[in-house]
Amino acid sequence: MIIVTGAAGFIGSNIVAGLNARGERDILIVDDMSDGQKCLNLADLDFSDYLEYDDLIARIEAGDNLGDIRAVFHQGACSDTTEWDGRYVMARNYRYSKSLHDWCVARAIPFIYASSASVYGMGPDFVEKRQAERPLNMYAFSKFAFDQYVRAQSATTKSQVAGLRYFNVYGPREQHKGKMASVAWHFSRQIEADDECRLFEGAEGFGDGEQRRDFVYVGDCVDVNLWLLDSGVSGIFNCGTGRSQTFNDVADAVIAWYGRGEKRYIEFPQSLVGRYQSFTQANIDALRAAGYGPAFATVGEGVARYLDWLADRGEADKHAGQAE
Numbered sequence: 001m002i003i004v005t006g007a008a009g010f011i012g013s014n015i016v017a018g019l020n021a022r023g024e025r026d027i028l029i030v031d032d033m034s035d036g037q038k039c040l041n042l043a044d045l046d047f048s049d050y051l052e053y054d055d056l057i058a059r060i061e062a063g064d065n066l067g068d069i070r071a072v073f074h075q076g077a078c079s080d081t082t083e084w085d086g087r088y089v090m091a092r093n094y095r096y097s098k099s100l101h102d103w104c105v106a107r108a109i110p111f112i113y114a115s116s117a118s119v120y121g122m123g124p125d126f127v128e129k130r131q132a133e134r135p136l137n138m139y140a141f142s143k144f145a146f147d148q149y150v151r152a153q154s155a156t157t158k159s160q161v162a163g164l165r166y167f168n169v170y171g172p173r174e175q176h177k178g179k180m181a182s183v184a185w186h187f188s189r190q191i192e193a194d195d196e197c198r199l200f201e202g203a204e205g206f207g208d209g210e211q212r213r214d215f216v217y218v219g220d221c222v223d224v225n226l227w228l229l230d231s232g233v234s235g236i237f238n239c240g241t242g243r244s245q246t247f248n249d250v251a252d253a254v255i256a257w258y259g260r261g262e263k264r265y266i267e268f269p270q271s272l273v274g275r276y277q278s279f280t281q282a283n284i285d286a287l288r289a290a291g292y293g294p295a296f297a298t299v300g301e302g303v304a305r306y307l308d309w310l311a312d313r314g315e316a317d318k319h320a321g322q323a324e
Contacts, residue, residue, distance in 0.1 A: 075114045
C-alpha cells in the first residue's frame with residue numbers, strides 16, 4: 001500500500017492520478033474533508049481506503065499496525081499563508097510531519113514530502129542553502145522548521161527521505177482553492193466572464209504585468225515525485241522549472257488558447273508594497289545533479305494542457321460562479 005496525505009488537495013490528488021496511471025490502486029488516501037468540495041478531486045480516481053488526517057496521526061502515534069506500506073507521499077498541511085495561529089500551524093505542519101517522518105524512518109519506508117519555496121521569503125536567492133532561507137509567515141516557518149529537522153536527522157537516517165520545495169504550481173484539480181488558486185485558473189475564469197485578464201500594474205521596478213515567477217505545471221511536479229520514488233534519492237530539492245516567466249506570459253497563453261480576450265492592468269495594492277514576491281526562480285542544479293533529466297513545461301505548454309483538461313471536463317463553465 002502507498003499512503004498519500006493531502007490526497008484530496010491539489011498536488012496530492014494529482015499524485016494519486018499519477019499513481020493510478022502506473023496501475024497503482026492500493027492507495028490509502030488521507031485528508032481533512034471539512035471542505036467537502038475537495039471530494040471532486042478524487043471522484044475519477046481509484047484508491048483502496050480513506051482516513052481522516054487526524055485519524056492517521058493518532059494511529060501512528062499509538063503504534064498501530066497499518067500493514068505493508070511501500071511509501072508515503074506527505075502532501076497534507078495547513079497551506080493558508082495568512083494563518084498566524086502559530087501553535088495551530090506548527091501542530092499541523094511541523095509536529096504531524098515529524099511524527100510521520102519518524103514512523104517511516106523507523107520502518108525504512110520511503111518518505112517523500114512537500115516543502116515550499118516560501119522558505120526563501122523575498123529571495124533573491126532560491127537555492128537549497130541555509131543562508132537563502134528567510135521565512136516571512138507561519139506557513140513558511142513551519143516548512144522551514146521541518147526541513148531543519150530533516151537535515152539534522154539525515155546523518156543517521158538510513159531510508160529515503162526527500163522533500164520538494166514547490167514553486168508556483170498550476171494545473172488540474174486546483175479549483176477548490178478559491179483565491180489561492182493559480183493565476184492561470186483566475187485568468188481563465190476572467191476570460192470566460194469578461195473577455196479580459198486582470199494583471200497588476202508595474203511596481204517596485206517591474207513594468208505592467210512584468211512581475212516574474214517560476215510557474216511549474218503540476219504534471220511535472222508529479223513526475224518529480226514519482227522519479228524520487230523510483231530512484232530512492234534523498235535530499236531537499238527545489239521543484240520548479242529553473243526559469244522565471246512573467247504574468248503577461250501567463251495571460252498571453254490563456255488568451256491564445258481561447259482565441260479572444262485582452263489584458264487590463266489594475267492598480268498595484270498598497271498593502272502588498274514591500275511584501276510581494278515580484279521575482280522567483282528555482283535553482284534546480286541539485287535536482288539535476290541527483291539525476292532528474294526531463295524538461296519542464298513552459299508556461300505556453302503547461303497552460304494549454306491545463307485548459308485542455310478543463311475543457312474536457314467542463315470545469316471552466318462548471319465553476320464559473322465560484323467565489324474568488
